[in-house]
Amino acid sequence: MNFQNNQITTTDIPQAEDVIYEKLDPAYRKVSIWGTSILFSIFFIIYFGIGWVKQELFEFPYIMIAMILWSVLTGLFILLAIKGYDFEGFALREKDVLYKSGIFFRSTIIIPFSRVQHCEIEQGPIDRMFGLAELSLYTAGGSSSDLSIPGLTLDKANALKIFITNRVAADEEE
C-alpha cells in the first residue's frame, strides 16, 4: 500500500488569500442594472396601482415624499449594482471553488469539490437576454452554504459544470 503521511508545516498549507479571482462576464454588470431597474419599476407601478384606488397617494405631500424616496433608492441600488460587479469573483483551485462578493459586507465562501452534492445551471429571462447563466453548487450544509456564481456565459457555465462534476466523481473514486 502506498501510504503517505508527510509532515506539513503550516507555511505549506495553500492560502486562500493568494488566489487570483476571475471576474464575472462584463455583461453581468448590465444584467444587475437591468434587474434592479425592473424591480424598482415594479415598485413604481405598484404605487400607481394603489394610487388608482386610494386617490390621496397622488396628493401633494405623499407623492413628493414617495418620488424623492423612490429616486434616491433607485439611484443608490443601481450604483450598488454597478459597483458590486468589481467586488464579485470566483476562483477554482485543484480541490475547491471559491466565491467572493459584497461591497460593504464582504464574504468569501469556499466549497471543496468533495463536498458538492450536485450542481445546477440556471438562466433567468434577463440572463438570457445577455446570453449569461448562473451556476449553483449545493452542499449538505444547508441553503446558506450553497454557492452561486452568476454572470457566466452559458458555454463557460457548462464547461465549469462538467469540470466540477468530473472533479466530484474523481474525488469519489479515490
Next chain:
Amino acid sequence: MKKSDFDFSTPNRQSYVAIILILFKTINVVVRQLLPILFVILVGGSGKKGDYILWLVIIIAILTMLYSIVNFFRTYFMIINDELILHTGIFQRKKTSIPFARIQSINFEQNIIHQLFSVLKLKIDTAGSEKSEFEFHAIEADKAHALRDIILSGKTATFPPLDADIVTPPVPEYTPILCLSEKDLIKAGLTENHIKSGGLIFLFVFWIYQNLQEIGVDVDEYSENIPEWEAGVGKIVSLIFFLVCISVVISLVRSVIKNYDLRFLRSSHGFKVVSGLFTKREVSAFDHKIQHITWSDNLLKRLIGFKDLSLYQATGTGTGAVQNITIPGCNEGHIQGVVTTLFGPTDFDGFAMRGIDKRYFIRFSVILCIIMVLVMAANWYFDQMQNIPLIALVCGYLVLSRYISYRKKAFGHNDHLMYIRGGVYGDKAEVLPMYKIQALQIHQSPYQTKNLLCSLTLFTASGRIKIPYIDVATGNRLADLLIYKVETDKRKWI
C-alpha cells in the same frame, strides 16, 4: 426472536392496531382544535361562529380519518433483494424501493396505546434528497425488531430472500453508558431552564386569551369585574414565588415525561437512547452519521455537575433536516467516554485556546446603549419616566450577557478536531471533526474590515458553527487549515 417467524418476501401489512391509532389520533386532533371552543362553552358564551368551527373541524377530521384508514389497507411492505419495497397510495399507486444501503437509521416510538398492544411506530430515515422519511403507524414489536435486524445486517452481509431462515444476522449488542436513576431524573428535571417553562406558561395563557377573543368573548370585560388590588411588595413577592413554583413544577413534569427510564447505550458502531414515560422513544445514531457534538450546562446544573450532551446527526441530505439526540444528566466521565469513542483519546485541556476580539463586546454595547438612550429620551419627552429604570435594567442585562459571552467564547483545535467553547450563564462546548465540514465562509462587515477582523462560519450537515470577531489573519489561517484538512481526508463524511 427468530427471523423465520416472519416472511418478508411476501407483502406485509401493518398491524391492525394502526386503525385504533388512527382513530385515537383523529379524536386527539379534534379535541385539541376544539379545546378553546369547549372552554368557551363551559364559560357560557356560545355563539353561532363557534358552532360552524365545531362542525368544520369534525368533518375535516372524519375525512382525514377515512383517508388514513383506506390508506392503511392500501399500504404494503416487503423485502426483495436487499431492498425494502413499499406500496402506497389510494388512487395513484406508488411503489417505492429503498436499498438497505441507503437507509440511515430506523427508530422506534411507543406511546401508551402502542405499549398496550405491544406494537411499535417505525420511522425509517434514508439518505435520499427528496422524501427522506417513511413512517409506519404500528408494526408488531417482534416483527419490527426482526425487520430492523434484517435491514441493518443486510447493510453488511448479502441476504438471500428465499432462504431467510439460513441467515442468522448478528443481533447488535448494547452496553449501557448511562442509566438515569429516579433520583438523577428528578435532579435533571429540577435543574432545567425554568425561565423557558415560565415562558411556555405565558404563551399558553396568551393562546387561550387570543382564542377567547377570536370567538367573541370579551375577556377584558370580565377582568374589569375583578376588584382592583393594591400592588404591595408582599403581594408581588408572593406572585413571583407562585410563578417560579409553577415553572419548576412544569419543567420537572416535562422532563420526567420525556426522560423517564432513560438509557444511553453503546452498540458496536453507534449509540442508542431509550426513554419516555408515556411514549417510549428509541433513537439511534451511527458513529459515522454524527457530525458534531455539544455539551452544555446552566448555573443550576453546574452545582451538581450535570451536563446535557447532544449528538447532532445529518438526515435527508440536502433537505437540511437535522436530527439530534440530547442526553441529560451526563457527567464529565460520560462525555469524555463518548468523545474517546467517537474521536479517540482527546485532552481538551491541552488545546491552545484563543479568545475573540474585544470589539465583539464593545461594538454591541455601544450600538445598544445609543439605541437605549434614544428610547429613554423618547420616554422622557413623552413624560413616561416610570419606564426609564426598566429600560436601563434591560440594557444592563444585555450588556452584561454580551460581556460574559465575549469572555467565554474561545476556540482551538488539534490536528483533527475543532473545539469551540462558549455560553452565557452556563458553559457550552462544541466539538467538530474537521473533515465533517461542508463549506466555509469568511465574512466581514464594514466595521470589521476597518478593524482587520472577520467572522468565520463552519457549515456542517448538522448545522453551522460561527466564530465571530477574530483577527483577519487568524481567520484566514484557520480557514486554510480547515479546508486543507477536509481536502486531504478521504473518509466519507456520512
